[in-house]
Amino acid sequence: MSILKNAVDSIALGLEDYETSIADERRIISCTRNIYAGILLLFKHKLSSLSDPNTDEALIKERVNPKVVDNKILWVGKGKKTVDYQNIKDRFESLSINVDWNRINKINDYRNNIEHYFSTSRHEAVQGWISDSFIIIRDFISEQLKEDPKDLLGSDSWTTLVAVHEVYEREKADCTSSLETLGFFSETILDAFVSYSCKECGSDLIYPDELNKEAIESQFVCKACDVTYSYEEIVSPAIEDHYYAETYLAMKDGGDSPIADCPFCGGAYLYEEKICAECGESAVHECELCGNDIPPEELSEDSLCGCCSHIMSKND
Ligand SMILES: [Zn+2]
Ligand SMILES: [Zn+2]
Ligand SMILES: [Zn+2]
Incomplete structure (x- = not known):
């Protein structure tokens, strides 16, 4: 066949x-x-x-070997094993x-x-x-x-x-338009909710139980399996999924991660947008002492970069 x-x-x-x-x-x-x-x-x-x-379907064979066919070298498939994903x-x-x-x-x-x-x-x-x-x-x-x-x-x-x-x-369009009636701290968070999939069944048909409210006060329902989630249960995992590729690249090649751990609540903090997706708090991004930008991993409840805060704690 x-x-x-x-x-x-x-x-x-x-x-x-x-x-x-x-x-x-x-x-x-x-x-x-x-x-x-x-x-x-x-x-x-x-x-x-x-x-x-003449190559025994070389392109679908996992292994290929060079072989002389009619005085020419061809890459020919070897064995039965075919290509995987x-x-x-x-x-x-x-x-x-x-x-x-x-x-x-x-x-x-x-x-x-x-x-x-x-x-x-x-x-x-x-x-x-x-x-x-x-x-x-x-x-x-x-x-x-x-x-x-x-x-x-x-x-x-x-x-x-x-x-x-x-x-x-x-x-999906119904779910998206009902999510759009809610008030989110930022557009990014709305996008992350729209692409979020239920952890119980994998469906991305997630909608709010009531329209025109603040997202943080809303409950969210999976249309496929009826599980209900609070805002807090979805927001940080949704943001992590949303930025998965960028976070991976930042880890691999160096550079700032787009999300940090919120210094106030531990949730996903949107570094570029200067706001926590989970609690809505903003940290200080410019060090009060040296004036440098504070990198994502050094954001804290006070207004110093990691280095200055280290020096200050020594002086105490
Ligand atoms: Zn579900
Ligand atoms: Zn927070
Ligand atoms: Zn500083």
Whole structure:
């Protein structure tokens, strides 16, 4: 069976699992496994179709060896083991095949979390995940495989994907517009709430129980599993997720982290915006003694940088 046929079948199976998961939530795990496998197979099909015919599908083989074929040296696939997620990513990057890796990472994380971390798996919670998968599948088939996604997937799979995607988009838009009625300390915090996912089930359909209030006084509900969160329970993890990439780069390459530990409450402090996302307090950013900027890790309840505060404590 061809890789492409396998990919299409795997996606169709995953969607059948999704339909049955209304009655049997255990089917959600096979739903995410099958659809995710289908996506990777679409990617492998692309790599396979780009491999030179004499190379035993070198581009999808984990190992390749140089071999003399007709007096030319070719890189030829070795063994049965095929490329994994990271190999596919590396090869796509070096072949300039563009896909939305942020969205694919999100899909991969959810699939992993649903098997290992989430305490509940809900039919409703998987809709956002299918919607993200739909965007990847549709765009990859039309942009990279140059085929019509509806024709390739078949109308049953296509109709289900479009329907789930549209329902999810509408519900997400409702959640976002109700979050927008709240008063937040800053726009960044609103953005972080909009992209926050429920830690119990992974759904990002989080909405406030009442409109037009201060966010800090609000309760937040997960539409998929009905768990309720306070502002404090969501805000710091949401900000950490929001700045995950920047914080990682700052740690790796040096430079200031975009978030600090709030000197007043210990929550996530937005260094650029000079405000704590959790308690709304602002620390002094310029040292009262030496006039230097106080770096994120030296912010404190008083108005001195780490160095001056050390000197002052010695003089006491
Ligand atoms: Zn939930
Ligand atoms: Zn604080
Ligand atoms: Zn100072």
